[in-house]
Amino acid sequence: MQTLTITRPDDFHLHLRDGKAMTSVVMDSVRRFGRAIIMPNLNPPIITTKQALDYRNHILACLSEDSGFEPLMTLYLTEDTPADEIIHARKSGHVYAVKYYPAGATTHAESGVRNMKNVYPLLEVLVAQNMPLLVHGEVTDPEVDIFDRERVFIDQVLAPLLDRFQGLRVVFEHITTRQAVEFVKKGPENLAATITPQHLLLNRNALFNGGFQPHHFCLPILKAEEHRQAVFAAATSGHPRFFLGTDSAPHARSEKESACGCAGMYSAHCAIELYAEVFSLAGCLDRLEAFSSHHGADFYGLPRNQGTITLEKRSWAIPATLTFGDKELVPFRAGKECQWKLKQ
Ligand code: NCD
Ligand code: ZN
Numbered sequence: 001m002q003t004l005t006i007t008r009p010d011d012f013h014l015h016l017r018d019g020k021a022m023t024s025v026v027m028d029s030v031r032r033f034g035r036a037i038i039m040p041n042l043n044p045p046i047i048t049t050k051q052a053l054d055y056r057n058h059i060l061a062c063l064s065e066d067s068g069f070e071p072l073m074t075l076y077l078t079e080d081t082p083a084d085e086i087i088h089a090r091k092s093g094h095v096y097a098v099k100y101y102p103a104g105a106t107t108h109a110e111s112g113v114r115n116m117k118n119v120y121p122l123l124e125v126l127v128a129q130n131m132p133l134l135v136h137g138e139v140t141d142p143e144v145d146i147f148d149r150e151r152v153f154i155d156q157v158l159a160p161l162l163d164r165f166q167g168l169r170v171v172f173e174h175i176t177t178r179q180a181v182e183f184v185k186k187g188p189e190n191l192a193a194t195i196t197p198q199h200l201l202l203n204r205n206a207l208f209n210g211g212f213q214p215h216h217f218c219l220p221i222l223k224a225e226e227h228r229q230a231v232f233a234a235a236t237s238g239h240p241r242f243f244l245g246t247d248s249a250p251h252a253r254s255e256k257e258s259a260c261g262c263a264g265m266y267s268a269h270c271a272i273e274l275y276a277e278v279f280s281l282a283g284c285l286d287r288l289e290a291f292s293s294h295h296g297a298d299f300y301g302l303p304r305n306q307g308t309i310t311l312e313k314r315s316w317a318i319p320a321t322l323t324f325g326d327k328e329l330v331p332f333r334a335g336k337e338c339q340w341k342l343k344q
Pocket of ligand 2: 249
C-alpha cells in the first residue's frame with residue numbers, strides 16, 4: 001500500500017463555530033492539523049481581544065491536554081475597531097491576524113467593512129504591528145455578477161490596497177479564479193493566498209448536477225472549469241505563496257437545505273486527504289508537504305510543526321451525515337469515496 005508521511009500540516013482558514021456545534025467538529029481538525037487560523041465570524045463576531053481569548057479558551061476546553069493543537073486566533077475587523085484593540089491583540093500573543101469581511105459578503109459578515117478606505121488608518125497599525133490582514137476578496141455590489149466578484153475585488157480594492165500599504169502582509173483567502181492566481185504570482189512577497197479543497201476539486205457544475213446541490217454552495221462560489229484548473233495548477237506548482245486553508249465551514253443540514261440556504265462547506269473530516277487526492281491527481285505528491293505544512297507557517301513567520309502525519313492510499317466511504325450539536329450536517333462528498341485515509 002502506498003503511504004505518505006509529511007510534517008503535520010496547518011489549516012490557515014478554519015471555521016470552528018462555538019458551543020456544542022464546535023464540540024462536534026473540532027476533533028476532525030485536531031487529528032489532522034497542528035494549528036489552525038480560527039475565523040472570527042461568530043454571532044456576535046469576535047471584535048475584541050477579550051472575546052478572542054475567551055473563544056480560544058472554549059476551543060482548548062474541548063481538547064485533551066496533550067492534543068498539541070494550537071488555535072491561532074483572529075480579530076474581525078470593523079470600521080469601529082479602535083487602533084488600541086489591534087495593539088492589545090498583538091500583545092496577547094494569541095491573536096495572529098485580523099480578518100477583513102466586506103459588509104454582507106458572506107455568513108455573519110453584517111458587521112464587516114463597508115469601504116476599505118474607512119479602515120486605512122487601522123491598516124497602518126497592522127503594518128506597525130507586523131500583523132497580517134486576511135482578506136475575503138469579493139465585492140458586494142449587487143450589480144456585479146456573483147461569478148465576477150473576486151475578479152472585480154482585485155481591481156477595485158486589493159490592487160490599490162497593496163500599492164498603498166507596501167509593508168502590509170496580506171492573505172488573499174480562498175482564491176477561486178485565474179485572475180487571483182495571476183495577481184498573487186506577480187504580486188509582492190507580502191501577498192499570499194489560501195486555497196480550499198472544494199475550489200481545487202469542483203467547478204460550478206457541481207452546484208447544479210442532477211438538481212440544485214445546496215451542500216456545494218459556499219462563498220466565494222464555485223467557478224467555471226477554466227478557473228478551477230488555474231487554482232489547481234497554482235496549488236500544485238510548489239509556489240511558496242500558495243498554501244492550505246480549508247475554509248471548512250459547518251452548517252446544520254436544516255440551514256443548508258432551506259429556502260434561503262446558507263453558504264459554507266464542511267471538509268474538516270477529510271481535509272488533508274482531499275488535498276492528497278489533488279496532488280496525487282497532479283502527479284506531484286512530493287509537493288503536498290510544502291503546500292500543507294511549510295508555506296503557510298513560513299509566510300506567517302511561525303516555526304514549522306515538529307510532528308508528522310501519515311496518509312495511506314486506501315479508499316473509504318464518507319458518512320452521509322455527521323453529528324452537529326443537536327443537529328446533523330452533510331459533509332463534503334457525503335456518502336461517496338475518499339481515496340486517501342489518515343492513519344490514526
Ligand atoms: C463561511 C461560513 O459559513 O462561515 N462560509 C463560506 O461559504 N465560506 C464564511 C466565509 O468564509 O465566507
Ligand atoms: Zn471562511
